[in-house]
């Protein structure tokens with residue numbers, strides 16, 4: 001896996017479009033033909049080295065030479081690829097490269113990693129399906145004033161994923177076409193998943209305590 | 224008050240459902256009570272209605288989410304004043320597994336009066352019918368201006384333990400004699416349904432059946448079988464009795480055979496689980512505190 | 527032509543769960559819509575971080591009761607991946623049995639609801655009665671009709687002995703004829719055809735663009751089933767064909783579901799025939815190291831994905847999942863476009879939307 005770059009370079013100077021390298025200028029291997037090439041005659045999974053090579057080449061071409069994908073093959077032969085992008089700026093070109101490979105956006109996971117406060121970092125993982133294999137591109141962002149470019153223009157179904165991410169975390173998705181709240185009621189505070197928000201204001205197990213007090217009291221009357 | 228009597232063949236009792244943000248388990252089972260002949264609410268002289276104004280009995284599911292609250296209260300307010308409200312599943316009563324979430328604003332009781340609880344997660348259709356029957360009794364008694372007379376538990380006729388042919392997952396049962404106070408059950412319980420209290424002479428376990436979701440995980444991980452799932456699913460009760468729906472047992476302390484500190488002796492079930500066939504030497508361990516146990520083990524001459 | 531905006535709630539949409547739509551009409555036809563979820567948002571992804579991995583088995587089973595087994599089994603698969611646990615072969619088969627029973631019941635519920643929406647009350651009741659065979663089987667084997675409590679980390683916590691296996695085999699036999707009949711009815715019955723054929727069409731191209739999954743995708747000819755594409759559990763040893771249709775309409779979606787339900791019967795029979803002997807669970811209380819994993823499965827509504835990140839404690843650092851319904855809502859814009867208002871409830875129900883799953 002490549003080294004992380006300094007937090008400073010993760011600070012996305014937006015807009016990105018003027019600075020990014022478009023995938024169309026980089027050499028591209030053939031996209032994976034649909035449903036072909038990765039199932040062997042016995043029906044078992046057989047991802048040829050070619051597939052791994054294609055993904056690596058596409059990402060390196062799009063997001064920079066240091067971009068490396070670590071692949072894990074499980075007992076059934078299913079592949080998961082893990083790639084930490086060298087910088088936040090690499091996200092858009094890398095996502096375009098995945099789109100060119102016929103990748104499908106499957107899920108977006110924002111989270112505060114272990115010791116997030118200490119390191120001043122947060123991460124967002126973008127999980128793509130490549131005909132059964134799952135490729136995860138992870139960007140590392142500063143904990144405060146985090147911004148990521150919207151992938152909705154590339155993957156239409158990223159829309160809800162990003163709206164949800166914006167309401168649960170303190171992350172700004174730049175260029176999202178419709179940044180309204182999605183699931184959270186308007187009476188709830190913004191970004192409930194940030195540990196920085198004091199938990200006690202709304203998740204302090206007060207309900208449990210009140211109910212159990214009654215259970216204990218009710219049971220005493222019986223005795 | 225209405226003059227004519229709903230509940231007669233001419234005018235069935237109206238059932239109105241409100242989903243306050245459930246996992247849909249209770250709702251799908253309620254759908255069964257309108258679609259499947261064996262469980263059809265028709266047999267109780269009831270019928271589902273889509274109109275809040277026709278609600279004689281309101282069936283509420285779910286833990287009451289913040290987002291649904293306004294609409295739930297509006298709908299409930301639109302129902303007739305003399306309706307009977309039934310909390311279906313443990314969610315509305317205690318929040319079930321969703322309690323203490325930032326997005327949940329239950330229990331329901333904080334916002335509106337509840338008459339009957341039907342524990343279960345979800346309750347089987349038979350239990351739903353029992354709950355509706357209970358609501359019908361309350362309704363009748365209120366109309367007659369009398370108190371409902373039925374004694375608690377008199378539907379549990381002897382010889383019919385409520386299991387029918389199948390071992391449905393019902394109330395949990397606790398055997399204090401087998402408990403070793405490892406508290407694994409509390410650790411794995413998603414619903415926060417188990418409490419331990421340290422008392423002067425004992426440790427006491429309380430399991431609240433309005434919080435329990437009857438998953439049986441506590442019993443699965445219990446090393447001695449002190450907790451077990453029974454087939455008793457008839458748990459519907461008046462909401463006023465909600466906090467008395469408990470299973471409880473005391474595990475007494477005994478003095479350590481070595482130093483006299485109060486300890487919970489290891490239950491025979493644990494020794495059997497750990498050693499298969501404990502010998503007298505091992506049996507001695509069960510009445511020792513951890514420190515004395517160590518001392519004894521190290522002191523035992525090796526052969 | 528007059529443009530007007532209407533708001534529809536679960537009652538008008540004939541949904542079991544609360545959900546709101548804002549629909550833009552041109553005359554009496556749908557021009558656009560805005561889906562407004564959140565009524566069933568229980569903050570579950572937050573709750574799972576404050577519960578340990580064991581508690582989360584039970585909590586996740588209550589995400590949604592229609593696909594309730596898919597959640598704990600996929601979550602456990604993610605934990606097992608992080609911990610490097612290979613579950614016993616018998617457990618793989620038993621997980622498949624539980625998943626397939628749930629699939630049959632779920633698909634039938636969806637087909638029943640749609641029959642009800644188009645006013646085929648007799649058919650609705652008939653499908654619900656057939657589904658009851660599965661409900662009873664679930665209660666007999668697992669003790670609950672919805673939430674099976676079948677999974678633990680490392681395997682399963684139920685077993686099929688000779689008697690219960692024979693009982694289940696009997697129920698499978700009982701399902702075959704009715705399922706075959708239902709398929710023919712949803713395929714050819716003129717009254718049903720009239721309401722479902724050519725209605726709510728999603729083309730293959732649009733299906734790709736909107737990235738829909740599950741029966742909704744397979745009804746457009748997209749050959750994607752996680753059980754085949756990324757085999758897990760016992761599925762690499764079981765025989766089945768991916769159920770496909772090409773029309774992309776309401777009828778095609780139902781035919782995919784009914785074909786799959788029939789196939790699930792065969793999958794369960796294969797599991798019962800080939801059930802390997804051995805333990806049910808690998809290790810009762812395994813150490814869960816720090817790590818991250820992805821686990822996927824084919825839930826009744828399509829691809830389900832879990833991401834788990836651990837730090838060596840038994841509380842997850844992050845547990846994220848994406849349910850199949852999440853991917854399918856937005857495509858309703860395409861399916862509903864130009865449809866008369868009267869078709870809205872049917873088309874919405876034809877994607878078998880799960881709101882409890884979506885909102886979490």
Ligand code: SF4
Nearest residue numbers: 245246248312314344
């Ligand atoms: S009580 Fe259980 S089944 Fe009913 S809504 Fe709550 S979680 Fe779902």
Ligand code: SF4
Nearest residue numbers: 412435436438439441
């Ligand atoms: S069965 Fe046991 S673990 Fe499950 S909710 Fe009830 S008390 Fe908790």
